Amino acid sequence: xxxxxxQISPFLVFFLVxxxxxxxxxxxxxxxxxxxxxxxxxxxxxxxGILMNAIIMVMYLLLNKQQKDLIDIHxxxxxxxxxxxxxxxxxxxxxxxxxxxxxxxxEIVQVWVFPLINIIMFSIIILSLVYYTVTGGFRVxxxxxxxxxxxxxxIFLTFFFPIEYANFRNLLPIWNxxxxxxxxxxxDMMLGYLGFSTLLMYYPYIKNPKKSQKWAHxxxxxxxxxxxxxxIITIAFFSEEQVSKQIWATLSMWKIVELPFVERFxxxxxxxxxxxxxxxxxxxxxxxxxxxxxxxxFKPQKVILFTLLILLCSTVAIQGRESIEKLNQxxxxxxxxxxxxYVPFLTILSFFITKIRKEKSxxx
Amino acid sequence: xxTWRHRRxxxxxxxxxxxxxxxxxxxxxxxxASNDFNVITCQFEKxxxxxxxxSTLIDSEILHRDVLPFLKGLDVISSLPTLxxxxxxxxxxxxxxxxxxxxxxxxxxxxxxxxxxxxxxxSDVDKTRQVSLPEVEFSVVGPKESFVESLDTNINLxxxxxxxxxxxxxxxxxxxxxxxxxxxxxxxxxxxxxxVSTVIQRLSDLDFDQITDSxxxxxxxxxxxxxxxxxxxxxxxxxxxxxAIGEGKIAILVDGAPHGLIGPTTIFEFxxxxxxxxxxxxxxxxxxxxRFFAVLFSILATPxxxxxxxxxxxxxxxxxxxxxxxxxxxxxxxxxxxxLVLELAIELLREAGARLPTKVGxxxxxxxxxxxxxxxxxxxxxxxxxxIIVALAALASFTTPVYQMGNTxxxxxxxxxxxxxxxxxxxxxxxxxxxxxxxxxxxxxxRPFLEPFYPPRVQDFKDxxxxxxxxxxxxRPIQEQTEDTMRYSASKAKKNVDP
Numbered sequence: 106x107x108x109x110x111x112q113i114s115p116f117l118v119f120f121l122v123x124x125x126x127x128x129x130x131x132x133x134x135x136x137x138x139x140x141x142x143x144x145x146x147x148x149x150x151x152x153x154g155i156l157m158n159a160i161i162m163v164m165y166l167l168l169n170k171q172q173k174d175l176i177d178i179h180x181x182x183x184x185x186x187x188x189x190x191x192x193x194x195x196x197x198x199x200x201x202x203x204x205x206x207x208x209x210x211x212e213i214v215q216v217w218v219f220p221l222i223n224i225i226m227f228s229i230i231i232l233s234l235v236y237y238t239v240t241g242g243f244r245v246x247x248x249x250x251x252x253x254x255x256x257x258x259x260i261f262l263t264f265f266f267p268i269e270y271a272n273f274r275n276l277l278p279i280w281n282x283x284x285x286x287x288x289x290x291x292x293d294m295m296l297g298y299l300g301f302s303t304l305l306m307y308y309p310y311i312k313n314p315k316k317s318q319k320w321a322h323x324x325x326x327x328x329x330x331x332x333x334x335x336x337i338i339t340i341a342f343f344s345e346e347q348v349s350k351q352i353w354a355t356l357s358m359w360k361i362v363e364l365p366f367v368e369r370f371x372x373x374x375x376x377x378x379x380x381x382x383x384x385x386x387x388x389x390x391x392x393x394x395x396x397x398x399x400x401x402x403f404k405p406q407k408v409i410l411f412t413l414l415i416l417l418c419s420t421v422a423i424q425g426r427e428s429i430e431k432l433n434q435x436x437x438x439x440x441x442x443x444x445x446x447y448v449p450f451l452t453i454l455s456f457f458i459t460k461i462r463k464e465k466s467x468x469x
Numbered sequence: 470x471x472t473w474r475h476r477r478x479x480x481x482x483x484x485x486x487x488x489x490x491x492x493x494x495x496x497x498x499x500x501x502a503s504n505d506f507n508v509i510t511c512q513f514e515k516x517x518x519x520x521x522x523x524s525t526l527i528d529s530e531i532l533h534r535d536v537l538p539f540l541k542g543l544d545v546i547s548s549l550p551t552l553x554x555x556x557x558x559x560x561x562x563x564x565x566x567x568x569x570x571x572x573x574x575x576x577x578x579x580x581x582x583x584x585x586x587x588x589x590x591x592s593d594v595d596k597t598r599q600v601s602l603p604e605v606e607f608s609v610v611g612p613k614e615s616f617v618e619s620l621d622t623n624i625n626l627x628x629x630x631x632x633x634x635x636x637x638x639x640x641x642x643x644x645x646x647x648x649x650x651x652x653x654x655x656x657x658x659x660x661x662x663x664x665v666s667t668v669i670q671r672l673s674d675l676d677f678d679q680i681t682d683s684x685x686x687x688x689x690x691x692x693x694x695x696x697x698x699x700x701x702x703x704x705x706x707x708x709x710x711x712x713a714i715g716e717g718k719i720a721i722l723v724d725g726a727p728h729g730l731i732g733p734t735t736i737f738e739f740x741x742x743x744x745x746x747x748x749x750x751x752x753x754x755x756x757x758x759x760r761f762f763a764v765l766f767s768i769l770a771t772p773x774x775x776x777x778x779x780x781x782x783x784x785x786x787x788x789x790x791x792x793x794x795x796x797x798x799x800x801x802x803x804x805x806x807x808x809l810v811l812e813l814a815i816e817l818l819r820e821a822g823a824r825l826p827t828k829v830g831x832x833x834x835x836x837x838x839x840x841x842x843x844x845x846x847x848x849x850x851x852x853x854x855x856x857i858i859v860a861l862a863a864l865a866s867f868t869t870p871v872y873q874m875g876n877t878x879x880x881x882x883x884x885x886x887x888x889x890x891x892x893x894x895x896x897x898x899x900x901x902x903x904x905x906x907x908x909x910x911x912x913x914x915x916r917p918f919l920e921p922f923y924p925p926r927v928q929d930f931k932d933x934x935x936x937x938x939x940x941x942x943x944x945r946p947i948q949e950q951t952e953d954t955m956r957y958s959a960s961k962a963k964k965n966v967d968p
Contacts, residue, residue, distance in 0.1 A: 113924070114924060117924070117925075214895065218893070218894075218895065219780075219892075219893070219895070222892075227892075227895075230892075230899055231899070234899065234902050234903060234906065237903070237906050237907075237910075238906050238909075241906070241909065241910040244909075245906065245909045245910050248909040248919070248923045248924075249905065249906060249909060251923055251925065252905055252909070252922075252923060256905075363786075364786075365786065366786065366789070367784055367785075367786065368783065368784055368785070368786050368787075369781075369783045369784050372781050372783070372784055372894055373784075373894065376893075376894040376895050376897070376898040377898065379895070379898045379899065379902060380898070380901075380902060380905075383902055
């Protein structure tokens with residue numbers, strides 16, 4: 106457990122879990138899942154959310170038992186070297202979450218706001234924000250996660266505008282897709298929920314961590330609610346064919362928002378979205394750097410700088426829609442593997458090993 | 470820089486002299502270098518006495534009325550305290566005590582034939598101005614006393630409002646050259662001990678030559694000295710200081726400074742005027758919200774104008790396009806230059822107004838505001854829409870009740886402006902994120918500065934952006950981590966509510 110003044114209240118886990126799940130995914134998840142599940146895609150959103158809740162439960166089983174972060178658990182169970190390799194895989198996973206959030210956001214800015222934007226300059230500016238946050242310690246990272254949920258919340262009010270033109274009959278007929286189609290959509294939807302695995306790193310920073318479990322679940326449910334809300338409006342607002350042509354259906358819906366003092370709301374929406382992206386990148390970078398720092402005992406600031414440099418190089422290196430899509434695929438495969446196979450495996454293993462150790466010490 | 474180094478050397482020299490045990494003769498030799506140091510020796514019946522004093526530091530009336538007539542009957546110095554009608558008489562043989570007190574306005578009395586004991590009589594002249602109206606934090610309703618330059622008067626003003634034995638005044642001396650008396654005020658049993666020791670520790674660790682005002686103390690002891698945001702509240706109202714102490718905060722008063730400091734504090738307290746407590750809670754909450762939005766407007770309005778006109782003109786609704794186009798069609802400058810010129814003009818006006826005497830200052834306001842403003846619009850240098858925005862933003866920045874915060878807000882809009890020019894709305898959003906993270910990182914005496922917003926504490930919202938009725942304020946803010954959390958018992962508080 107960490108020192109007391111560095112710890113945060115358990116209910117902030119609600120914002121930490123939710124903020125890292127919300128990212129660029131919300132702006133364009135509709136096309137991927139509606140490709141296979143059509144107007145029944147909302148079931149996939151719910152199914153994926155509930156599955157994630159199950160995983161959160163498993164994580165808490167593991168963490169409540171061990172009372173330390175993932176790196177220490179690895180070291181404890183597998184020793185320094187093998188544990189280190191497993192930790193490294195997780196660190197890469199977290200870095201990829203941050204990278205995808207950052208790169209996709211830059212892509213959206215490029216496509217929607219500034220086609221000629223200087224990617225290097227823009228990434229440097231955002232990454233310097235990340236640096237400023239992460240060097241402030243976990244308290245500041247948790248703070249920006251909280252503010253990144255609370256301040257941009259007004260954006261979701263604007264989704265009431267498309268309701269005026271919505272046709273909710275699009276939702277009917279329910280259940281006209283097979284279970285197989287739905288499960289494919291559920292798998293695709295999972296990508297939108299990834300990232301909460303950073304919980305494995307910040308668990309020691311929570312006061313009374315056992316109490317935080319319900320907040321983690323609630324945070325996940327808020328994500329589910331937002332996805333569901335936006336998806337239902339999308340289904341009602343667009344026809345299926347239209348959605349298949351929209352990479353960012355959410356942004357397209359903003360086009361019809363019209364206020365007496367402002368038109369073309371998507372500009373404001375996209376710029377406000379930076380406050381939603383920032384916690385996402387900050388938290389994953391924080392988890393990754395914390396992991397590296399614990400494994401190798403380097404100075405925190407150097408690790409952060411080095412990590413951000415890697416992120417910068419990768420953002421500049423990844424160009425074009427296809428490579429971003431490919432990165433998304435790799436990342437979702439790795440993420441699903443880690444969450445659905447590795448976390449339960451680790452939990453069971455830790456239970457067995459602690460039991461065996463107890464018996465041994467009891468005999469000896 | 471140069472003078473500062475020179476001062477350092479000077480103070481070092483003084484330290485060295487302190488170290489060796491000097492005799493009374495060498496002390497007199499040192500003091501005689503000043504023309505205002507007088508020594509009189511007179512022969513009395515029982516002994517011959519010498520009287521030494523700084524004529525500029527003492528009140529000669531005290532000397533003539535309360536000291537000299539009584540010296541005739543004196544036989545030994547040790548009977549001075551009983552003989553003189555003055556309460557503060559010190560008997561000592563320590564040269565350093567003699568020196569310190571002589572410089573504070575004491576009169577030295579000793580027997581020429583017996584240099585083992587010296588008497589020091591308090592006779593300092595009290596040349597301070599009268600307690601007057603608060604100028605920076607004026608309020609229409611409520612008390613109208615403000616601090617003056619004398620520490621004792623100021624402590625008296627606070628103590629009158631807190632006549633309880635738990636109210637503690639701890640005095641320290643800070644500054645090698647100025648030897649300024651600095652007092653830390655708090656209530657034992659309410660104020661958090663950790664906060665008190667933080668303040669006292671930071672003050673006693675100070676290594677500085679001259680403390681001329683409380684604002685220097687703020688800059689030296691606040692948590693982040695490179696932040697444009699002040700992290701301690703500066704107030705000239707004794708009632709505000711007293712009520713802050715009652716809340717569990719700690720106040721610092723400095724001799725020679727007509728402003729006290731309060732900490733730990735939050736950013737929202739900088740937007741609350743003390744008058745808010747004298748008004749009905751609905752009115753007060755409304756005013757606070759107005760002030761808060763004024764500040765947001767002041768920071769964001771001009772950058773948004775620049776961003777919209779440089780990059781995002783699609784954003785303007787069609788009804789508003791005509792207005793903007795007609796006002797900007799003849800203007801040769803790009804929006805950023807237009808905005809910078811006007812913003813700097815307002816800064817100039819403010820700076821000129823602040824440096825000139827009040828009567829001339831008014832003229833500056835008229836010349837600047839009306840003549841330059843209308844002339845520059847008529848000449849086609851700026852659009853009148855921008856003129857309105859900039860003037861409103863300037864006005865909005867003056868609504869902050871704490872002067873230092875107003876200055877900060879005037880400063881931070883310039884980075885916003887430049888970023889708006891560079892990246893449009895994205896630039897504004899990025900600057901806003903920087904501001905948020907900066908505020909998240911700030912602490913005031915180790916307590917979070919953005920509280921109750923982050924860490925979110927619903928209970929502390931009762932007196933932050935809004936002010937709820939007193940009947941709901943039975944608990945002291947969590948921010949201060951007070952030892953006694955209740956202001957009054959909540960069960961009795963029900964009586965406070967209107968029937």
